[in-house]
Amino acid sequence: MKILVFVTPKKNVLDPQGAAVGHALESLGFSGLKSVRVGKLIELEASVADTPEFRTRLDQMCRDLLSNPVIEDFRYEILPHA
Secondary structure (H helix, E strand, O other), X not given: OXXXXXXXXXXXXXXXXXXXXXXXXXXXXXXXXXXXXXXXXXXXXXOOOOOHHHHHHHHHHHHXXXXXXXXXXXXXXXXXXX
């Protein structure tokens, strides 16, 4: 299975990279944007069953390594092999 982990700054945390991208987009003529937030996407491939135990381990992996829970949120999508 493929796992897509999306890590984004928490809503109450300043995002200077997002602000810089927003200003650049405006200077390129892309107006009307209310805000821009920049995050990261991490793709994982696993050959295990999607069980509650696996989901618990995945949550732990995201909290302990893939994100900084003080300033970032995460969510993930689990996709079956195509």
